[in-house]
Amino acid sequence: MKQIDLVIIGGGPAGLSAAKMAAESGLASLIVERNFNVGGQLVKQTHMFFGSEKQYAKTRGIDIAKILVDDVLKFPDLIEIMTDTSVVGLYKDKVVTLLQKEKYIKVKTNAIIIATGASEKVLAFENNDLPGIYGAGAVQTLMNVHGVLPGNDVVMVGSGNIGLIVSYQLIQAGVNVKCVLEAASTIGGYKVHASKLKRLGVDILTSHSIKKAIGKNYLEKIVIGKLDDKWKFIEGTEEEIEVDSLCISVGLSPLSNLLSMIGVDMKYVSTLGGLVPLIDKNHETSIKNIFVAGDVCGVEEASSAIVEGYLTGLVVAEKLGFKHPNYDELYLDFKDQLHNLRSGPFGEKLRLGLQEIMR
């Protein structure tokens, strides 16, 4: 059996940052990533990021991914990366089963950081399984990674930041965005993103949602309608729109199934996106030496995923006997950065959610 001090599951911003900080402390790790390349959600994000300079604000997501990957490649002796490899089993005695090209590999480790990110939620409506209906992130992958267009005419469901950003990226790629639907009475995402769309003539219809999709083998039309304040369709407000693609962007939920599998204490917290693990202040779960970082313990942003990664990498290394020379200073700095990222009115729901999962 392969033996390594630390296994990091997921090579997104959280996993990469954790590996870097562990390596700076002198601890060796293995990053397991099921995709062909590391970088997580960042590899498809062509827009510039918010946040402060420490978390690479004003840099495009794809470029942040490059910076994080380069950081990790600086430690070839301490960080091993396995791509195209999924973690399919986790056991309490810290044995991890990997699946790589139809081969199972077992790894024995002392600590695990789970940084598997989140997956897109689906929305219930008639014929929601027709081909041509996609998650917004999927469309982003198709366009920005593979250079393939989803279709000609699109409607976006959801006006959170992801819905707004992907709508803008669809237009950049040459697709006609007919409108954005938002069930709530106000736009969910930041004003800058919404204004950009409005300037391009895209209507953002608040208090509206999709009622059903129509099509034989794939999407041809949708029926939308206006909602009352209880989110019920108001009769007589239906309208048909011809589209060949529909993007669903109604939030993400943590990819926490590996955590359920190993039996850590979990809780459903809607403001964090769904089922999340209970954690202590250092991101350790109810099982000793099993840590979490990034969207998997509450859907936030790349900026916080990066800092959470640094924090857990630092702490895990110290626990295993590799204390970073600047441990105290870094620890306080990371805690401080997380605090700042979550301050202000936009962070309020998140702060309450995070309180609920503190052990």
Next chain:
Amino acid sequence: MRIKEHPILKFEEKKKLSFFFDGKEVYGYEGDTVASALHALGVKVLSHSIELHRPRGFYCAIGNCSSCMMIVDGKPNVKTCVTQLLENMVVKTQVNKGDIYEAN
């Protein structure tokens, strides 16, 4: 449909790869997944639901939802959104649960 011009990204012409889709020889490019290559060719129906045989396309593109499963080189239930396209691959639309020893 492939993106030709983009304000931020560059899509360079990559090596053409030929493969077979439901018996016909078609083309994709290096770096494609099976699903992205088919999508570029206008193929949206990749799979069918097991009970009602409703058509299914891809939904998540990251291997989470199992909505894009096809028969690839004789193997059923392959998630085509995370399967890299290779020269001469034989890809077929799946209409059932998938037979293990499906011949090419």
